[in-house]
Amino acid sequence: CGAGAAGHLYGPSRSISATPARLLPAAAEPVAAEYSDTEDPAEAMAALPDLGPTGLKNKPRVVVLGSGRAACRFLKDVDTSVYDVVCVSPRNHMVFTPLLASTYVGTLEFRSVVEPVSRIQPALATRLGSYFFLANCTGIDTRKHEVYCTVAAGDEQLPTNPYRFRVAYDKLVIASGAEPLTFNIKGVQENAIFLREVNEAQQIRRKLLTNLMLLAPHHCL
Template sequence: MVFTPLLASTCVGTLEFRSVAEPVSRIQPTLSSSPNSYFFLASCTGIDTRRHEVYCEAAPNSGLPSEPYRFKVAYDKLVIAAGADPLTFNVKGVKPHAFFLREVGHAQEIRKKLLLNLMLSENPGLSEAEKKRLLHCVVVGGGPTGVEFSGELSDFIMRDVRRRHSHVKDYVRVTLIEANEILSSFDVRLRQYANNHLTKCGVRLVRGVVKEVQPRKIVLNDGSEVPYGLLVWSTGVGPSEFVRSLDLPRSAGGRIGVDEWLRVPSVEDVFALGDCAGFLEQTGRQVLPALAQVAEREGKYLAVLFSKIAKQNGGRASATGEVALGEPFVYKHRGSMASVGRYKALVDLRRSKDAKGLSLAGFVSWLIWRSAYLTRVVSWRNRFYVVVNWATTLVFGRDNSRIGGCS
């Protein structure tokens, strides 16, 4: 499992990859120790809700007895928590040319590309324009991920690139392209702060809509062209191909539709949660944001609900008919945080976009942001790694000598 809030920090070497990734069996030891509890490393390719069966396929080239290695798992209750995929809005060229930032593998690719471009740009004979292009890092999407990544990049450039790649330091630039406003879910004052801070840190903010991505340049709707050496695409998430392939009711945005108890109505014994699920229109509730704080609480809610169901002898397939489910799931937003680089962050503790509440920006927010996420890192071992990484970055700068070093 990846602790995504700290993923942006791994792209430039502020944190090591192993500090943000946690083996599933460490988070949930039951899965590897308790009889009848298992973790299977495989992709689910289909679900037969009438037969109560899930069809799976192990990763290709895994060396298992047959290729592909397929198996099925029978269930009494099924929870679909398959997450979401990056949204590209079908903009031509995004998939082949842009990097996404959702997994450790993505962060590794971004880090390799960034360091490769820095080294390539020192080669003799390159024109000024080519050096500028190679070292132009473009981020599309001004949500928390895009902003945090831009902040990390500008920190990296201001501190580490200036010292270690001083020949090319003046060519490195960061541009953040956003169609509307950056951090649109945050308080207006915080948005303004982020705008000013990023600009001060050298991030160029461009209001625009990307029409097409070509191998070396982006074309915007107004016809202008933006050459790039590294492009990171972060414009939100939508249903994955797997989720779209399932014949299940849908909520707004094409997610799997659930009722107030996170059940998929009209399909027996199937529940869904997290980024892949959304309340059905008839519940009168809004689809919840694609956030870990939503997924985590939905997961905990379902665990309690299943215990209730089991106590009423409803645990078996098709046995929930007369079971009292109790209170429906209620989500209370605990607020949002985002770092903007240079030891500054935003903390917005309002319950909703239009509600009143505490919101602050600056160094104190950055301390709150760091402490809050440190307590959320699952194991003490990784908390230790994170603290050591932060401390060594502060004293010695970022260590990018082991770019593939993910455990």
């Protein structure tokens, strides 16, 4: 639906305050450009499977982008009797990052430092109208109150082409975190392991074990 139709559907009862256009002057352009290489953007957007706008008889929908500590703190406290909750994140768990350093040395098991999002907020797995999407947010249209998501290709169980969809929201929480700082030090991005995810801790553990195995024959001599 267009901006006018979206405004009519949501109405003043939803207490929506639109983000000023100057904060996101071209919110829709990157999304449209994503589909312009092979097909007409309007046709591509119309063909997307969506989670459409909520009706006046439905609970307002809160969309949360991310599954880090900030996002999960919000998900834990949100009143699901008042709101439907949708979480969009490329991982389905929260990581206790301060404990990651203990996992690659064997003090803690990797499963001990993660918590599934559906356990933090059970409504995501048990209530109709609340959903978790394992996907990346690739665009936001604040005028239409929509977020655009993509399931990345590469997994053997996923189709070759990226799977795209959109989710309408009444309230939007952006808690996607930030990229680690490299302070413009040459070679850090290419060679360092930043230790923010479980797979990064596993990489460090594999490197430690490999180095110990390579060292053992020389040590015996």
